[in-house]
Amino acid sequence: MRPERTCIGCRKRDSSANLLRMVLSAGDDVQRVVPDPDHRAPGRGAHLHPTTECLDLAERRKAFPRAFRVPGPLVWLPVREYVEQCCGNESAAGKSDCPLSFHRGRARRHEGGSYDS
Numbered sequence: 001m002r003p004e005r006t007c008i009g010c011r012k013r014d015s016s017a018n019l020l021r022m023v024l025s026a027g028d029d030v031q032r033v034v035p036d037p038d039h040r041a042p043g044r045g046a047h048l049h050p051t052t053e054c055l056d057l058a059e060r061r062k063a064f065p066r067a068f069r070v071p072g073p074l075v076w077l078p079v080r081e082y083v084e085q086c087c088g089n090e091s092a093a094g095k096s097d098c099p100l101s102f103h104r105g106r107a108r109r110h111e112g113g114s115y116d117s
Helices: 052-060 063-068 077-087
Strands: 004-006 013-015 020-024 033-035 045-048
Touching: 020 077, 033 077, 045 052, 045 063, 052 063, 052 077
Parallel strands: none
Antiparallel strands: 004 013, 020 033, 020 045
16 A cells, blocks of 8 residues: 555545655756646655646645745746646546556556556
C-alpha cells in the first residue's frame, strides 16, 4: 500500500498512486513546476489530483509556492499542459492515456511500462 498524500487543490487525502507528483525544475532562471508521474525526481514534491478542477483550485488558492516552500511566483504551465493532455481527455470508454492508476482502475505501473490490475 502506498502512503497517503494531500492534494494541494482540493486538500483531500488520497493514495500517492492516485495523485500527480510535481517538482520544481532545476537550472532555470524562472522556477517551473513540472509533472513527475513516475514519482522519481529528486527534491521536494507536491501532489495534485490529475483533474483541471483541482488544478484550478490550487491556482486560485496560490498553493504552489506554499507547497514548495519558496517565495514568489512559479510557472506551472507544464503541469496544466500535462493534466489537460494526458488526464483531461478521456475516451468514450472512460479510459485515458494517463499513466496514473487514478484512470486505470487502480492498476499499478511496472518498470517496463506495462500495467496489471
